[in-house]
Amino acid sequence: MKYPETKKILNQAVADLNQMIAVVRQTHWYMRGRGFMKLHPLMDDFMDDLNEQMDVISERLIAIDGAPYSTLGEYVENTKIPDEKGRWDRTMEERLEILVKDYRYLNDLYEKGLETADKEGDAATNDIFTGFKAANDKRIWMLQAELGKAPEIDA
Numbered sequence: 001m002k003y004p005e006t007k008k009i010l011n012q013a014v015a016d017l018n019q020m021i022a023v024v025r026q027t028h029w030y031m032r033g034r035g036f037m038k039l040h041p042l043m044d045d046f047m048d049d050l051n052e053q054m055d056v057i058s059e060r061l062i063a064i065d066g067a068p069y070s071t072l073g074e075y076v077e078n079t080k081i082p083d084e085k086g087r088w089d090r091t092m093e094e095r096l097e098i099l100v101k102d103y104r105y106l107n108d109l110y111e112k113g114l115e116t117a118d119k120e121g122d123a124a125t126n127d128i129f130t131g132f133k134a135a136n137d138k139r140i141w142m143l144q145a146e147l148g149k150a151p152e153i154d155a
């Protein structure tokens with residue numbers, strides 16, 4: 001069987017991306033405060049990106065004979081991104097900080113993924129994780145800028 005460790009990370013990303021999409025959707029719905037008029041529609045762009053990443057990663061996994069998680073139960077069971085029931089008392093800043101934290105987790109996973117793919121000789125998966133990590137770094141930069149902070153990508 002080819003690329004065993006790479007497959008595990010691809011599937012972890014499938015579970016985490018589905019959870020991340022739910023977190024961003026909750027942010028889209030539950031945010032209140034300054035910036036709402038811009039940030040509410042921006043969350044739609046974030047969801048589009050994450051959905052695209054999830055589909056590409058799932059289909060890469062299938063292409064190398066893997067089987068992506070595909071039920072809500074599997075996503076919940078396997079994701080490492082936390083969630084919480086919707087609440088109205090979170091500040092806009094707290095919500096953006098949660099997104100930064102989750103994007104950082106995702107990028108740590110992608111970094112592990114691109115290194116593992118490289119080690120196992122799966123150049124195509126390495127390329128996928130490398131590209132998506134750069135896209136997420138840009139999201140982190142922009143969220144951090146909105147919070148008045150440096151990107152701190154290596155923090």
Ligand SMILES: [Fe+2]
Pocket residue numbers: 028
């Ligand atoms: Fe909406």
